[in-house]
Amino acid sequence: MIKNVVAYIALSLAPLLLCAPLPSQAEVGQLSENQVKAAYLFNFAKFVEWPASAFSGAGAPLVIGFIGKGPYLEAHDALAGRMAKGRKVQVRQFTRPEEVGGCHILFIAASERRRLKEILRALPATSVLTVSDIGHFCNLGGMIALVSQGERIQFEVHLGNAERAGLQLSSQMLKLALAVLD
Amino acid sequence: MPSPSQLMLPPLGKLIKDAARFASVLALCAASWPGSARAETLPSGVASEIEETSPAETGRADILELGLEDLMNMTVTSVSRKSQLVSDAAAAVFVITQEDIRRSGVTSIAEALRMAPGLEVARIDANKWAISSRGFNGRFASKMLVLFDGRTVYTPLFSGVFWDRQDTMLEDIDRIEVIRGPGAALWGANAVNGVINIITRSSGDTLGTQVSAGGGTQEKAFGAARYGSQLGEDATFRLYGKYTDRNSMDDLTGHDANNGWTALRGGFRVDADPSAQNSLTLQGDVFSERLHETYVDTVPQGIFEHTTPVFGANLLSRWKHSYSETADLELQLYYDRTDTHLGVINEQRDTFDIDFQNRFALGAVQEIVWGGGFRLSHDRIASPTSGLTLAPPTQDTNLTSSFLQDNIALVPERVHLILGSKFEVNSYTGFEWQPNGRIIWTPNRQHTVWGAVSRAVRTPSRGEESLSLYQPGPLVQLGPGQPPVQLLTHLSGDDHLRAEELIAYELGYRVEPTNTLSADLALYYNRYRKLSIFTAGSTLEPAPQFPQQAAVPLTLGNFGRAQTCGLELAADYKALSWWRLRGTYTYQRILATETEQNAAFSNVKGESPKHQVSLRSSMDLHHHVELDLWLRYVSALEFSDAATGAPIPVDSYLTLDTRVAWKPWNRVELALVGQNLLQSGHQEYLAQQLPTQATQVGRSVYGKVTWQY
Numbered sequence: 071m072i073k074n075v076v077a078y079i080a081l082s083l084a085p086l087l088l089c090a091p092l093p094s095q096a097e098v099g100q101l102s103e104n105q106v107k108a109a110y111l112f113n114f115a116k117f118v119e120w121p122a123s124a125f126s127g128a129g130a131p132l133v134i135g136f137i138g139k140g141p142y143l144e145a146h147d148a149l150a151g152r153m154a155k156g157r158k159v160q161v162r163q164f165t166r167p168e169e170v171g172g173c174h175i176l177f178i179a180a181s182e183r184r185r186l187k188e189i190l191r192a193l194p195a196t197s198v199l200t201v202s203d204i205g206h207f208c209n210l211g212g213m214i215a216l217v218s219q220g221e222r223i224q225f226e227v228h229l230g231n232a233e234r235a236g237l238q239l240s241s242q243m244l245k246l247a248l249a250v251l252d
Numbered sequence: 253m254p255s256p257s258q259l260m261l262p263p264l265g266k267l268i269k270d271a272a273r274f275a276s277v278l279a280l281c282a283a284s285w286p287g288s289a290r291a292e293t294l295p296s297g298v299a300s301e302i303e304e305t306s307p308a309e310t311g312r313a314d315i316l317e318l319g320l321e322d323l324m325n326m327t328v329t330s331v332s333r334k335s336q337l338v339s340d341a342a343a344a345v346f347v348i349t350q351e352d353i354r355r356s357g358v359t360s361i362a363e364a365l366r367m368a369p370g371l372e373v374a375r376i377d378a379n380k381w382a383i384s385s386r387g388f389n390g391r392f393a394s395k396m397l398v399l400f401d402g403r404t405v406y407t408p409l410f411s412g413v414f415w416d417r418q419d420t421m422l423e424d425i426d427r428i429e430v431i432r433g434p435g436a437a438l439w440g441a442n443a444v445n446g447v448i449n450i451i452t453r454s455s456g457d458t459l460g461t462q463v464s465a466g467g468g469t470q471e472k473a474f475g476a477a478r479y480g481s482q483l484g485e486d487a488t489f490r491l492y493g494k495y496t497d498r499n500s501m502d503d504l505t506g507h508d509a510n511n512g513w514t515a516l517r518g519g520f521r522v523d524a525d526p527s528a529q530n531s532l533t534l535q536g537d538v539f540s541e542r543l544h545e546t547y548v549d550t551v552p553q554g555i556f557e558h559t560t561p562v563f564g565a566n567l568l569s570r571w572k573h574s575y576s577e578t579a580d581l582e583l584q585l586y587y588d589r590t591d592t593h594l595g596v597i598n599e600q601r602d603t604f605d606i607d608f609q610n611r612f613a614l615g616a617v618q619e620i621v622w623g624g625g626f627r628l629s630h631d632r633i634a635s636p637t638s639g640l641t642l643a644p645p646t647q648d649t650n651l652t653s654s655f656l657q658d659n660i661a662l663v664p665e666r667v668h669l670i671l672g673s674k675f676e677v678n679s680y681t682g683f684e685w686q687p688n689g690r691i692i693w694t695p696n697r698q699h700t701v702w703g704a705v706s707r708a709v710r711t712p713s714r715g716e717e718s719l720s721l722y723q724p725g726p727l728v729q730l731g732p733g734q735p736p737v738q739l740l741t742h743l744s745g746d747d748h749l750r751a752e753e754l755i756a757y758e759l760g761y762r763v764e765p766t767n768t769l770s771a772d773l774a775l776y777y778n779r780y781r782k783l784s785i786f787t788a789g790s791t792l793e794p795a796p797q798f799p800q801q802a803a804v805p806l807t808l809g810n811f812g813r814a815q816t817c818g819l820e821l822a823a824d825y826k827a828l829s830w831w832r833l834r835g836t837y838t839y840q841r842i843l844a845t846e847t848e849q850n851a852a853f854s855n856v857k858g859e860s861p862k863h864q865v866s867l868r869s870s871m872d873l874h875h876h877v878e879l880d881l882w883l884r885y886v887s888a889l890e891f892s893d894a895a896t897g898a899p900i901p902v903d904s905y906l907t908l909d910t911r912v913a914w915k916p917w918n919r920v921e922l923a924l925v926g927q928n929l930l931q932s933g934h935q936e937y938l939a940q941q942l943p944t945q946a947t948q949v950g951r952s953v954y955g956k957v958t959w960q961y
Contacts, residue, residue, distance in 0.1 A: 102767065106326055109318050117320070152316060184528045205456055209482070224324055246320050248918060 104141035106223050107216055108148050111141075111175055111201060114214060115154040119238035120174060124197035125157070132157040133172060137164045137189060138179025140203075145177075167192040178202040178212070186210060196236040208251050213237070217248060224248040326829065341431075342670055342692035342702040344370060344760055344774035346822055346836075348428040350453070355870055355880045357911035357925035359471050359496070359954075361428065361450060362415040366884060367868070368430040369836035370446070370774065370820040372860060374886075374937035377511035377947040378470070378501045379543045381415040382937050385432045385446040386778065387816050387840060387860045391941045395710055395752075397443035400450045401535065402607075403568055403586050406442060408629050408649060409599055409642075410941065411713035416543060417564055417590070418450070419517060421476050421492045423462060423958075426453040432820065433758050433776060434688065434708030444708045444754050445778075454533075455480050455490040455521045461961055468954025470927070472497045472512075487524035494518070500544060501947040504935060509945040510557050515541040529574045536567040545595060546945040549894065551639040551722040551740060552798060555945070558595030565589050578619070579612040596942060597642065598634040603627065617661040621672075624654035631714070638797040641720045649679040649714070668692045680717060681751045684709045700762040709751040716784055716808055719745035722795060724895050725804050740795055741895070742803035743786060750810050753781045768826035775819050783812030787851035811851035815843040830872040838864040854940065855899070858890030876915040883908050891938045905934040907949075921958045928952060 111134055125132075132154055136142035146161045153159070164170050167189045178189055180203050190200070190211050200213045207215035208228035213235070215226045226249040232239055244250050318326070346368045358364045362381040366373045372389050374382045384393035392412025398405045400420075406413050429449040458480045465475040474497065480490035493516075500512035519537035526532065541562040548555050568586035575581070588603040607625035614620050628650045635641040657672030673687040688706035695701075725739035757777045764770040789805035818840035825833045842857040865885040872878055889902040908930045913923040928934070933948035 106323055109316070109323055110320075112316060113318075113320050113323065148316065184525065206459055206482075222324065222326065243320065246324060 102144070103223070104144040105148065107141045107177070107203065108145035110216060110223070110225065111145060111177060112149055112152070112154065112159075114199060114201060114243070115159065115175060117240040117243040118199055118232075119240075120197055120199075121236040124174060124236075130157065131160040132174050133160045133162060134175045134177065135162045135164055135170060135173030136177045136179070137167070137170060138182035140177050140179030140181075142177075170198075173198060175199045175201060178204065178207075180204050195234075198235060199232065199237055208249075219248070226251065228252070342668070342690035342704060342760075344432040344758065344772075344776075344820060346370070346430045346432075346772070348430065350423070350425055350427065352834075353422055353425060353428075355878060355911060355913075356868065356882055357880065357909055357923070357927065359422070359474070360415070361418050361420075361422075361425070364422075364428060365430065365448065367834075367836070367866060368428075369772075369822045369838045369864075369866075370432040370818075371430060371448075371838075372864065372886075374889075375501075375949050376937050376939045377509065377944060378498050379416045379511055379513040379545075380939065380944065382939065383413070383415060384860075385430075386776065386818060387814075387842060388445070388856065389860055389937075391939045392713075392715075394442070394713065395444040396446050396448060398448045398450070401452055401568060402570065402584050403566060403588060404442075404603075404605070404627070407590075407599075407601070408714050409597075409601070409631070409633075410715045411442065411710070412941075414562075416513065416515070416541060417539070417562060419494070419496075419515065419539070420452060420519065420537065421478050421494055423464075423476075424452050424458055424478065424490070424492065426451050426457070432774065433704065434686070434706045434754060434756050442710055444710045444752070452521065452535075454488070455523045456488040458490050459488060462958065463960075464956060464958040466923075466954055466956030468925075468952060470499050470501075470950070470952035471954040472499045474956075483522065483524075486526055487522060489520065489522040491520045492518060502933060502950060503945050503947055506933075509947045510544045510546045511944070511947060513541060513543040515539060531572045533570045534568070536565070538565040539563070547596060547943065548945055549723055549943045550596060550637065551724060553637070553639075556595070560592060560594050563589075563591040575612070580610075582609045582623075584608070593636075594942070596635075596637055596640045598636060600632040602630045604629075614658075617664065619659040620657070621659075622654070622656045624652070626653075627651045633714075639722045642715060643718045643720070647714060651676060651678045653677075666694055678711050680712050680749070684711065684751055698764050700760075702760045702762075704756070704758045706754075706756050706758075708754045708756065710754075711751045712749040712784065716745045716749055717747045719743060719808070722798065722803065726895050738801070739792070740798065740801050740803040741806055742793065742795060743806045744808065746808050749784055749808060750782055752783050752810070755779045769824070771821070771823040773819070773821050775817075777817045778815065780812070780814045780816070782810035783814060784808050784810055785812040785847065785851050785853055787811055787847075787849050790850075809849070809851065811848045812853060813846040814853075814856065817841055817843055832870045833868070834870075835867045836865070855890055855892040858892075858899070861887045861889055861904075863887040878911070878913040880911040880913075881908065882910070886936070889937070891940065894940060894943075900938060902935050902938060905936070906930055907934065919959060919961050921960075923956045923958070924953070925956070926951075926953045 115132055134145060134149065136145065142163045149159045150161045151158060162173060167185060170176055170189060170192055171194050174197065176198050178186065178200060182189060183204050186204060201216065202212050203216040208226050211231060213228050213232040217224050217226055225247055227239060227244060227247045228251045229239065230252045348364055348367050352367055353364050356364065356367060362373060362383060365371050365383060371383060371385050374389065376382055376391055380391055382389045382391050382393060385396055388395050392410035394411035398413050400418060405418055429451065432446040434444055458478065461479050463477045467473040474495065476492065476494040478490055478492035480488065483489045495516050497514045498512055500508050500510055503509035517537060517539035519535065521535035524532045543560040543562065545558045545560055546555065547558060550556065566586060566588040570582065570584045573581045584607045586605050591600045592598065605625065605627040607623065609621065609623035611619065611621045628648065630648045632646050633642045634645065653674060653676035655672065655674040657670060660669045662669050670690040673685055675685050677683050686708050688704060690702060690704040692700065692702040721743040722740050723743065725741040727736045727738055729736045758774065760774040762772045786806040787809055789807065792802040793805050795801050795803045821837045823835050827833055839862065840860055841862065845853050845856060847853060867883045869881045885906045886904060888904040891900040893900055907928045910926045910929060911923060913921055915921050928949050928951050933950040935946060935948045938946050
């Protein structure tokens with residue numbers, strides 16, 4: 071009896087095996103949500119222009135900060151020590167809103183939704199690119215929002231908030247954004 | 253013990269033909285789109301930024317090589333996201349996500365439930381379904397608890413669920429949790445064989461406007477619109493409206509069986525976070541439906557057509573206060589009203605319910621959850637025909653319940669022992685208690701083993717207590733030489749009915765060998781006692797409402813016992829970044845049934861399918877096209893004619909649903925869905941509770957446009 075059932079299931083699945091190409095090396099190791107978010111931050115570092123005053127000198131590092139339960143570990147593994155726009159990338163984690171001033175990109179995790187206003191108030195007026203996966207981040211004062219579209223992650227940009235902080239976003243990036251708000 | 257030859261698989265020739273049809277569809281798709289959906293080019297300037305990497309660092313370099321376009325096309329493994337919801341549960345849990353609902357092309361919650369293992373979903377006709385878990389299915393299958401955002405939706409009239417009424421804008425459903433087996437639900441009565449928990453998204457997740465519309469052959473026309481927005485600083489809300497018009501399904505000879513229906517529904521939801529520790533939700537719906545019915549086997553009319561109006565409204569509020577990460581308090585109140593004229597019975601029902609739940613840590617290794625609730629249900633019944641009456645015409649039933657659960661970390665993060673019990677006092681049977689014990693062992697992140705022993709009870713419904721139903725009976729010859737006489741059967745309830753009891757033994761294993769593959773196995777052995785079944789009296793009785801006819805008296809009593817067992821398997825495999833496969837297999841077997849006092853079971857063994865298989869393939873193709881294929885197999889059923897006892901078979905079926913969707917630009921999605929494509933029609937069930945014309949589910953297609961901004 072079990073043999074019949076197994077034979078039936080195998081017969082239904084056999085056509086699938088005939089069609090499926092063998093997975094390639096790159097495709098099998100799927101990226102997790104946090105890895106994709108870390109990769110987005112690396113890309114934003116490359117496509118955003120900071121004012122000269124944001125860096126203490128030519129050799130100053132580009133600091134990506136994290137607050138909340140976000141992709142800090144994945145970003146640290148993948149990005150720390152890498153080069154972006156000729157600067158070394160540093161990855162730091164903050165626990166309190168008062169600490170967030172010392173970075174160029176700040177990723178605010180969804181777990182920080184309740185403290186968002188506090189965090190944004192604690193930031194200096196210029197030179198920090200805020201990125202988050204909090205719902206409707208751009209409407210809440212953020213610059214780049216990572217949004218889940220089904221099983222994919224896309225991004226929205228609030229140009230007004232970014233320009234007020236002295237940041238210039240590359241037009242190539244704006245073209246790919248899901249939405250560009252003002 | 254059934255022998256292998258009694259296994260109701262379709263004949264091998266038909267099987268090969270169906271499998272070949274499916275394979276050719278799949279091969280065609282795979283051949284046309286050979287590559288992955290990933291963009292081929294990286295933005296310029298990237299290569300110069302990446303340092304030389306050693307082979308050991310290839311993993312890190314992979315992330316850095318991805319440009320914005322690559323990232324936008326990358327699908328995140330939701331295999332593990334779902335398994336996070338499930339992995340801590342010491343129960344057979346399956347989660348149907350919003351993505352599952354969207355990509356399968358289903359147009360109702362009842363149809364979405366086909367994706368879960370361990371559930372039998374049989375479509376009776378266009379507006380009725382028979383859905384149960386682990387046996388004992390029927391139009392009013394009584395052994396499942398169904399909750400809609402915490403609101404119990406089974407009808408105390410027959411202890412079953414009217415599935416046509418369980419609806420909302422499907423895009424607003426966050427997930428449907430299907431938990432098979434007793435004991436997993438913390439509150440609510442009736443969770444004997446499982447719980448279905450329909451959870452909608454917070455209004456904060458559905459901001460903006462969404463409009464969808466479409467039509468087709470079975471789904472004649474439908475449209476829905478939803479608007480969500482901020483409400484001040486800390487709150488969000490949404491409003492929705494939805495209209496559906498569904499075509500009637502044909503009877504077994506191919507003629508229209510008058511079972512189409514229309515429904516208009518609307519609702520709102522408000523979510524507020526007035527402070528960091530408090531959250532508040534207020535939601536409500538109102539709906540109106542017109543269902544066409546064709547009743548059969550009614551006395552005295554025989555077959556008659558009827559249009560059933562249904563009106564319903566509900567309002568629910570929920571407040572959650574978090575003391576800390578490990579302690580919280582939840583309070584819920586709701587009111588529900590339904591009003592329907594089924595033709596054979598009319599019911600007006602008001603339900604008031606208040607529940608609370610408190611969770612806190614006790615010492616270093618224990619977590620206690622406890623709570624209680626009170627529900628009052630007030631009804632008014634009218635019997636337009638003398639064939640079916642319930643008495644008294646008005647009744648208030650109440651239910652007071654409480655529960656306590658202790659989660660003990662015997663080895664923190666590795667072995668947990670969960671002991672708990674539900675207690676209730678209800679108007680029918682008084683005090684009932686339902687203890688359960690579960691143990692869960694997680695040797696590492698990849699494996700979970702759990703086991704459980706539980707006791708559950710199912711309290712009698714209003715219908716079972718006070719039923720008086722006449723149905724056509726056998727044709728008998730009362731004496732030699734006399735012409736045969738049509739008898740009636742008179743089914744009566746019993747207001748001394750006690751609750752049905754179940755002792756369930758369950759075992760489960762979950763494995764996630766890689767982050768692209770996961771599998772979930774659940775086994776169970778159930779012992780039922782005091783099942784309410786009919787016993788025949790020894791002498792005919794007169795039927796006062798129908799002079800000149802005598803009736804065989806059948807009285808309901810707790811005369812049944814049964815043992816069942818089964819196996820449920822679910823697997824999820826992300827074969828490629830753009831191709832995901834999900835399959836489920838359900839096996840169930842009624843091992844034995846016993847009765848006392850001349851009682852007889854209806855054909856319980858035959859009424860549940862021995863095997864069910866579901867296989868879904870989801871592909872993300874170039875140019876924002878999605879292709880989903882869903883193959884389902886359900887093995888044969890056998891019913892017994894209520895009057896004569898003759899067997900009525902329902903064939904096994906293999907069917908295929910397909911959905912092709914295209915997003916020509918970001919805000920718009922066009923979808924074309926074909927359902928039940930492999931056969932021109934197949935029967936799935938025979939309704940024997942309030943019997944209606946048997947129908948076949950036919951091949952159908954519909955198109956849908958969704959616009960979002």
